[in-house]
Structure formats: structure tokens, C-alpha cells
Amino acid sequence: MNSPTHTPSSASSSSPYMLRPPPCLPHAARNLKCPLPLPQTISTLQKKYSCFGAHVEASFNTNPLKNYTSARCSPNQFLNKQLFTEGSLATPTAQEFPDAALVGDDKIGVLLLNLGGPETLEDVQPFLFNLFADPDIIRLPRIFSFLQKPLAQFVSVARAPKSKEGYASIGGGSPLRRMTDAQAEELKKSLWAKNVPAKVYVGMRYWHPFTEEAIEQIKRDGITKLVVLPLYPQFSISTSGSSLRLLESLFREDEYLVNMQHTVIPSWYQREGYIKAMANLIEKELKSFDCPEQVMIFFSAHGVPLAYVEEAGDPYKAEMEECVDLIMEELETRKITNTYTLAYQSRVGPVEWLRPYTDETIIELGKKGVKSLLAVPISFVSEHIETLEEIDVEYKELALESGIEKWGRVPALGCEPTFISDLADAVIESLPYVGAMAASSNLEARQSLVPLGSVEELLAAYDSQRRELPPPVIVWEWGWTKSAETWNGRVAMLAVLLLLFYEVTADKGLLHQLVIWPSLR
Numbered sequence: 001m002n003s004p005t006h007t008p009s010s011a012s013s014s015s016p017y018m019l020r021p022p023p024c025l026p027h028a029a030r031n032l033k034c035p036l037p038l039p040q041t042i043s044t045l046q047k048k049y050s051c052f053g054a055h056v057e058a059s060f061n062t063n064p065l066k067n068y069t070s071a072r073c074s075p076n077q078f079l080n081k082q083l084f085t086e087g088s089l090a091t092p093t094a095q096e097f098p099d100a101a102l103v104g105d106d107k108i109g110v111l112l113l114n115l116g117g118p119e120t121l122e123d124v125q126p127f128l129f130n131l132f133a134d135p136d137i138i139r140l141p142r143i144f145s146f147l148q149k150p151l152a153q154f155v156s157v158a159r160a161p162k163s164k165e166g167y168a169s170i171g172g173g174s175p176l177r178r179m180t181d182a183q184a185e186e187l188k189k190s191l192w193a194k195n196v197p198a199k200v201y202v203g204m205r206y207w208h209p210f211t212e213e214a215i216e217q218i219k220r221d222g223i224t225k226l227v228v229l230p231l232y233p234q235f236s237i238s239t240s241g242s243s244l245r246l247l248e249s250l251f252r253e254d255e256y257l258v259n260m261q262h263t264v265i266p267s268w269y270q271r272e273g274y275i276k277a278m279a280n281l282i283e284k285e286l287k288s289f290d291c292p293e294q295v296m297i298f299f300s301a302h303g304v305p306l307a308y309v310e311e312a313g314d315p316y317k318a319e320m321e322e323c324v325d326l327i328m329e330e331l332e333t334r335k336i337t338n339t340y341t342l343a344y345q346s347r348v349g350p351v352e353w354l355r356p357y358t359d360e361t362i363i364e365l366g367k368k369g370v371k372s373l374l375a376v377p378i379s380f381v382s383e384h385i386e387t388l389e390e391i392d393v394e395y396k397e398l399a400l401e402s403g404i405e406k407w408g409r410v411p412a413l414g415c416e417p418t419f420i421s422d423l424a425d426a427v428i429e430s431l432p433y434v435g436a437m438a439a440s441s442n443l444e445a446r447q448s449l450v451p452l453g454s455v456e457e458l459l460a461a462y463d464s465q466r467r468e469l470p471p472p473v474i475v476w477e478w479g480w481t482k483s484a485e486t487w488n489g490r491v492a493m494l495a496v497l498l499l500l501f502y503e504v505t506a507d508k509g510l511l512h513q514l515v516i517w518p519s520l521r
């Protein structure tokens, strides 16, 4: 793709953004004074705009599946000029700004969103409680929503022993916090090296440091412009969507946050740097096999319940497939034309999840005579329990039992320099589009030049109705066939709900007797 350029003009001094923002969504596009087309196909448009005297040339990627338009630009030059030529700052260095991420009058923050994981075995049950108490993980019918927490308590207590075993086998806790902190530190360094002195925060959804803690720190630091960057390459309602929902509620409740300008990078699997970094890892790992060209590349993504995609419109599957295609295209340019496949792992409970399943696919490949597999975890950028235990131990064992002789696994991206540098570029490219939350009372914000209410709009685009979905998690399973399991699970789910309903209303019952539930008396 050509690298478009922005040519700032004198119009910039009063308005920080000369580029009419190609925002995330059609809604915002409608507000643009320089009209942006919304083509019906995935495409890249090279466009020249003349806005408020500023001549802008940018390329816009539009993806009808995601219903948003994103811009690729070469903003470094643009930003440096924009942000640093007004006399207030001249290309600062880390030493010059030890404590503040200042650009002009703005303090820039980047909020990395991630899942979080238990750091000790004692953390496992409360971590699971937080996860199952999330309506984006277990979505109960609205009339049962008051049962969300009791159900989360029940399910987390029931699942904890199995989960604990897993965490015990990888050293007694998740490496996620350590790895995400390291990524935050490297991202900060990369941003500063690119002349964007930003502070980087980590906000986890289900464990420390919680998103709420990060937000408090952001307020204490007086951040005025925030880029929200979920650390999931592909968007899912259950991951990035859930974190954005939480942010939405925090933003709504707080006057400081309502007025803080922000933008969200909802997914970034299609970025060149990320694709190249993944291809680098695969290329390197292939070389460890005796006959690299005979190895099947096995992309294994974390699954989501099928209903998320088919009923709630989760773009996760489409993004995942596109991501795999892009990586394979990149490998092809390097003359690597191995066979490949994509499957989904880590399903929980008896409902249907995205297919094909990783375990079933491994068995089938073994039957078909595949002898060498290279597993590529694709939905997450850190090592975690599902790479270290599920892939490295369970799937490897299954593969060897199924007749596969050679097994390899690509490491998670972690702090790989191409990847971190690309994340920094993604942040920088998003800065011109940092907008203000659309609050009905915030007239000034609504009239500002930049797109408004990004978190809100993204949620509206991806999961507007928040439809009820079959809960993905159940505490027990029985039955011999998948379909029987599904129905058994649904019946069991209903039974659990009725049981909990009885416990809550009667303040007595099985859970009270087992002292899992505190009596109100």
C-alpha cells in the first residue's frame, strides 16, 4: 500500500486536528464536513481532502463486516509537526519529560486492556468469580440478571479445582500480568522514541491491576487524551467488547472521564507490523523442523460460543479468518507455501462453540497421515494458561497419540520489537482521531471536530442489542453425543437457575447447607 501523507497547513494552530477524522463508524462519518464515502466492499481508498485549508491525503480501509472505516496514514511526520512545532515543545526526550506525557497542553495516555489472570492458586476462585460474573461471558435472560452473581459464585467454586490444577502445572499462577506490564513498558519506550511522550496504563478485566484502578491513576495523572488499546488482535464481544462495556459504564459515571477525549483501536489484526511479526515467528520456528516444507501450520485460536457470532454479530470469526489469510499471504511472499488450517480451542461447557475444534482437528489430521504440525496461538499476544498448558501439554500429547510425529509451537509475541513498534504506530496513527465522549450535556464535545463517543459507538456497532445468548458455561455435563450434551446442559442450566432462585428467595437450600452461601438470617 502506498504510504499516504498529510500536509498540515496554517489552519492547524487553533484546531489541533486538520485531518477530518475518518472515524471508526458511519455515524461519526456522517458528522464530517469533508464527506467520507462508505464503500460496500473491503477496500483501500486513496483520497485527497481539502479541509479548512489543510490538504490531506490519506488511505482509508473500510470493512463492511466491521461496519467501520479506519485510516492508515503516516502520522509521525504529521504529528511531530502538529504537536511539536507550536513552540511549546521541541521533540522531547525521555529525560526532558520524566514524569509527564505532555504534548502541548495535552497529557496523552494509552490504556492497554487485557483479561488478567490469577497470580497465585488462592486467586483462582475469585478470578473465576469475576469472569463468570461478567454478563459478556455468561449472559442470562434479563429477568434472571439478579442471579448473575450467585451463579458466578456457584460456577467459580465448582470450576476452581480443575482450573487450579492447570495453574499449578504452569508454576502456580498466570504470567499475564508480568508479560502485559513488560509490553506496557516497551510500548512506552517505543512511543517516546517516536517523539510521542505518552504514559501507558494496564487495565485488566478480571484481575489486578483492574481497569478501575488504571482509570483512577489516569485521573490522578490528569490525562487529557486517552487511546484505548485492547491487547486482543481480533475483536470479540467476550473480550475487547466486555472491557469496553466496563469502560463505558465508568466513563458515564464520572464527570472527568465524560469530558476526557478518547479513541479506541478496536482491533488491529490487519496491521502490517503485526502480520509481519507473526510471520517472522512462524518462519523461525519452521526452521527447527527437519523438513520445514512438509510441516502443516496449525493456527489455534481461542474459541467463542457459536451464538456470539451467529446471533450477536460478533466479528471475531471473520476477523480471525482474515488474519490467518493475511499471515499466509505474507509467508507466501517469502516463498513459504506450507499447508495450513485454523481451529478453535478452549471451549467451556456444553453449548456449541466455533468449529472446527482444535482437539478434533488434531485427531483428524493424524488419521489423514499428517506427520508434522506447528501450532500457532493466534488470538492472544502473551503466553497464558491456554498456550502453556492446553497447547504445550494437552494438545501435544493428543497429537503424538494421533500419529503426528513432530510437534512444534510458535511462542506468543510478547515484547517482540516489530510488534511493539507497530503497536506504537497504531497509537500514533489514532491520535488525530482522539475525540470526546458524546454526553448529551456536553454540547462543546458534541460539536468538536473529532468523532465523539467512540466507546459507545463501537459497542453500538458490534453488539447493540446485547441479545440474550445461551450461557457458555455450565458446571456439569453428561451424555454421549454433542447434541445430547448441549440439551443436557441447557436443562442443567435451567435447574441451576431454579435452584439459585429458590436459594435466594427462600434463604435456604442445598448451597446454604453446604455453607457455600451465606444465610441472610
Ligand SMILES: C=CC1=C(C)c2cc3[nH]c(cc4nc(cc5[nH]c(cc1n2)c(C)c5CCC(=O)O)C(CCC(=O)O)=C4C)c(C)c3C=C
Residues within 6 Å of the ligand: 115, 116, 117, 118, 131, 136, 137, 159, 162, 163, 174, 175, 176, 232, 236, 238, 239, 302, 303, 304, 305, 348, 379, 380, 383, 384, 385, 386, 472, 473
Ligand atoms: C481472545 C481470547 C479469548 C476469548 C475469545 C475468550 C473467551 C472466553 N473465555 C471463557 C472462559 C475462560 N477463559 C479463561 C481464561 C482465559 N481466557 C483467555 C482468552 C480468551 N477468552 C485467556 C488468555 C485466558 C487465560 C488467562 C490466564 O490466566 O493465563 C478461563 C480460566 C481458565 C480456565 O479455567 O480454563 C475461563 C473459565 C469463556 C466462557 C469465553 C467466551 C464466552
Ligand SMILES: [Fe+2]
Residues within 6 Å of the ligand: 302
Ligand atoms: Fe477465555
